[in-house]
Amino acid sequence: MNRRRVGRILTSCAMLAASLMLALVHCAAADDALPSWNDGAAKRAIVDFVQRVTKEGSPDFVSAPERIATFDNDGTLWAEQPIYFQFAFVIDRIKALAPQHPEWKTKQPYKAILNGDMKALAASGQKGLLELLAVTHTGMTTDEYSKIVSDWTATAQHPRFKRPYIECVYQPMLELLAYLRANGFKTFIVSGGGIEFMRVFAEKVYGIPPEQMVGSSGKLKFEMRAGKPVLVKMPAIDLIDDKDGKPVGIQSHIGRRPIAAFGNSDGDLQMLQWTTAGEGARFALIVHHTDAEREWAYDRKSHIGMLDKALDEANAKGWLVVDMKKDWKTVFPFSVAVKESN
Amino acid sequence: MNRRRVGRILTSCAMLAASLMLALVHCAAADDALPSWNDGAAKRAIVDFVQRVTKEGSPDFVSAPERIATFDNDGTLWAEQPIYFQFAFVIDRIKALAPQHPEWKTKQPYKAILNGDMKALAASGQKGLLELLAVTHTGMTTDEYSKIVSDWTATAQHPRFKRPYIECVYQPMLELLAYLRANGFKTFIVSGGGIEFMRVFAEKVYGIPPEQMVGSSGKLKFEMRAGKPVLVKMPAIDLIDDKDGKPVGIQSHIGRRPIAAFGNSDGDLQMLQWTTAGEGARFALIVHHTDAEREWAYDRKSHIGMLDKALDEANAKGWLVVDMKKDWKTVFPFSVAVKESN
Numbered sequence: 001m002n003r004r005r006v007g008r009i010l011t012s013c014a015m016l017a018a019s020l021m022l023a024l025v026h027c028a029a030a031d032d033a034l035p036s037w038n039d040g041a042a043k044r045a046i047v048d049f050v051q052r053v054t055k056e057g058s059p060d061f062v063s064a065p066e067r068i069a070t071f072d073n074d075g076t077l078w079a080e081q082p083i084y085f086q087f088a089f090v091i092d093r094i095k096a097l098a099p100q101h102p103e104w105k106t107k108q109p110y111k112a113i114l115n116g117d118m119k120a121l122a123a124s125g126q127k128g129l130l131e132l133l134a135v136t137h138t139g140m141t142t143d144e145y146s147k148i149v150s151d152w153t154a155t156a157q158h159p160r161f162k163r164p165y166i167e168c169v170y171q172p173m174l175e176l177l178a179y180l181r182a183n184g185f186k187t188f189i190v191s192g193g194g195i196e197f198m199r200v201f202a203e204k205v206y207g208i209p210p211e212q213m214v215g216s217s218g219k220l221k222f223e224m225r226a227g228k229p230v231l232v233k234m235p236a237i238d239l240i241d242d243k244d245g246k247p248v249g250i251q252s253h254i255g256r257r258p259i260a261a262f263g264n265s266d267g268d269l270q271m272l273q274w275t276t277a278g279e280g281a282r283f284a285l286i287v288h289h290t291d292a293e294r295e296w297a298y299d300r301k302s303h304i305g306m307l308d309k310a311l312d313e314a315n316a317k318g319w320l321v322v323d324m325k326k327d328w329k330t331v332f333p334f335s336v337a338v339k340e341s342n
Numbered sequence: 343m344n345r346r347r348v349g350r351i352l353t354s355c356a357m358l359a360a361s362l363m364l365a366l367v368h369c370a371a372a373d374d375a376l377p378s379w380n381d382g383a384a385k386r387a388i389v390d391f392v393q394r395v396t397k398e399g400s401p402d403f404v405s406a407p408e409r410i411a412t413f414d415n416d417g418t419l420w421a422e423q424p425i426y427f428q429f430a431f432v433i434d435r436i437k438a439l440a441p442q443h444p445e446w447k448t449k450q451p452y453k454a455i456l457n458g459d460m461k462a463l464a465a466s467g468q469k470g471l472l473e474l475l476a477v478t479h480t481g482m483t484t485d486e487y488s489k490i491v492s493d494w495t496a497t498a499q500h501p502r503f504k505r506p507y508i509e510c511v512y513q514p515m516l517e518l519l520a521y522l523r524a525n526g527f528k529t530f531i532v533s534g535g536g537i538e539f540m541r542v543f544a545e546k547v548y549g550i551p552p553e554q555m556v557g558s559s560g561k562l563k564f565e566m567r568a569g570k571p572v573l574v575k576m577p578a579i580d581l582i583d584d585k586d587g588k589p590v591g592i593q594s595h596i597g598r599r600p601i602a603a604f605g606n607s608d609g610d611l612q613m614l615q616w617t618t619a620g621e622g623a624r625f626a627l628i629v630h631h632t633d634a635e636r637e638w639a640y641d642r643k644s645h646i647g648m649l650d651k652a653l654d655e656a657n658a659k660g661w662l663v664v665d666m667k668k669d670w671k672t673v674f675p676f677s678v679a680v681k682e683s684n
Contacts, residue, residue, distance in 0.1 A: 065551055199597045209407055210597030220593055222586040222612055229615045231593050244564040251562055251573050255541045255552030273571045
């Protein structure tokens with residue numbers, strides 16, 4: 001064969017290979033990407049949206065850089081009952097630090113935690129909570145804090161499922177994250193949880209890197225210690241990334257409006273409003289906890305993850321409300337054989 | 343042909359195509375990626391670092407997600423003389439708003455700007471500057487602000503080069519950004535400039551998307567206006583992303599330590615310290631403005647972009663100091679035929 005013919009054959013090969021790869025991507029996107037979702041309106045709505053915004057020439061086409069999707073964490077990507085997992089960390093941390101603080105035995109809100117007295121703990125209110133957060137989340141460097149959280153996630157177990165907390169994540173949502181990314185979306189977490197707390201595990205668990213994390217945060221201070229620069233976590237709030245704070249966090253960190261947002265509670269309402277108020281195709285999804293058997297059933301009256309106003313607005317505006325019991329074939333990556341005891 | 347044989351041929355084609363693509367990528371990375379850099383120690387140091395951290399099996403190999411590179415903007419990616427470009431925007435904006443504010447004719451610091459009295463302007467100090475920033479950067483929604491900046495960048499011209507400010511960017515740095523990205527780096531801006539100001543043009547000019555921008559910022563407030571959510575820019579500072587603030591901004595937005603950082607002044611010193619204090623291969627580069635002919639020559643005594651302590655530390659620690667006059671074949675994307683007149 002002469003060189004020109006070889007060139008032509010190689011070009012054909014490359015084009016064939018490209019077509020094959022496209023075909024494979026297409027297959028992955030169409031049928032198998034969401035195996036833990038039951039066939040039904042919810043799954044169809046998701047796939048329909050993704051197809052509309054990714055199909056070139058479609059009136060709803062959105063260029064890849066604008067395909068921003070934001071996910072709440074607690075109750076949307078992982079469970080949030082019986083207490084927020086980060087609060088379980090606070091409790092475990094107070095217990096671990098208690099031997100160095102004998103005065104805590106008689107001082108609230110520490111005493112309440114050490115005695116497991118949830119009523120007294122609740123009575124300490126927001127002031128008590130902020131003090132607990134300050135003691136467990138500040139006063140150390142960012143590196144020291146990451147190490148503490150990392151050690152905790154490796155050992156602490158969820159009280160009902162007897163699994164590490166980082167395994168109590170929703171399999172259908174893991175598939176949804178991967179499906180969106182396979183279709184050119186950039187996925188972000190936008191959570192009321194601590195930004196540095198989530199960064200410890202979010203890349204491994206969700207495939208979401210630290211730079212795509214938006215969360216509540218405290219002030220940081222740059223210092224030189226023995227000639228080495230460190231960042232110290234200070235006891236002063238920077239952003240509470242909840243409710244009104246979510247669009248603020250989105251603008252601060254992402255700088256453009258998401259085209260799709262995913263939440264489960266009234267804390268996500270403003271994020272869903274902000275997302276759907278943009279022009280062009282938009283998508284808003286609410287995970288409704290309806291499955292007391294495999295997970296929990298709660299909404300309007302829950303003290304954790306209250307879903308009331310956002311449920312009304314979802315119904316009024318036609319946002320997708322996912323019925324966990326009906327729409328999810330599987331809830332967790334592990335199979336659940338444990339009924340709630342409390 | 344039977345199906346099996348077709349399959350084998352297709353597989354070979356795909357492998358060939360993949361090899362071809364790899365070869366093309368390799369070509370792009372090796373020789374031609376930095377054509378505006380003169381051959382010499384600076385260019386060699388850059389290429390050497392990139393090759394070391396990207397070569398699998400190399401002791402200095404860094405996985406792609408950890409290849410974070412942060413760039414200062416003023417004086418590093420675009421020029422900063424005779425005044426910071428964002429301050430030129432402030433001046434133009436005050437002039438544009440003046441007809442609605444007849445009282446400014448007799449009130450400092452506005453009067454100083456309207457009369458071009460730079461001495462009186464300087465005398466108004468930090469208080470005056472903050473007032474000017476508040477008037478020009480706050481009180482409107484984020485969308486309104488972006489439109490104002492976008493209109494300004496489309497028309498405003500640099501006084502010496504008679505070009506739009508967004509063309510007064512350094513061609514060698516554009517090539518460096520692209521070269522790093524071609525080698526799996528994620529490039530971020532970390533600048534004392536306003537985050538929302540830079541987001542307007544950084545994607546088009548530098549290929550850096552809004553979500554990879556770290557900058558000085560003000561507080562935002564979520565509001566409903568006629569049933570539509572907006573974010574209002576408030577006259578309260580959130581972060582001054584300069585000096586000590588740079589590692590803070592990096593941690594807040596990126597959440598991991600860069601392996602390479604690029605600056606030009608003492609405002610970048612802490613970012614360079616923070617970057618190089620990490621383990622493994624690290625790279626710090628300072629653009630030294632040495633070219634009065636094609637750009638400007640300034641360092642230790644300059645009121646803009648002072649380079650003094652960082653120059654000493656660069657020399658002491660072996661950070662790469664780029665001599666603009668010697669190391670850059672080209673400075674701007676346009677050719678410079680204009681000598682400075684002031």
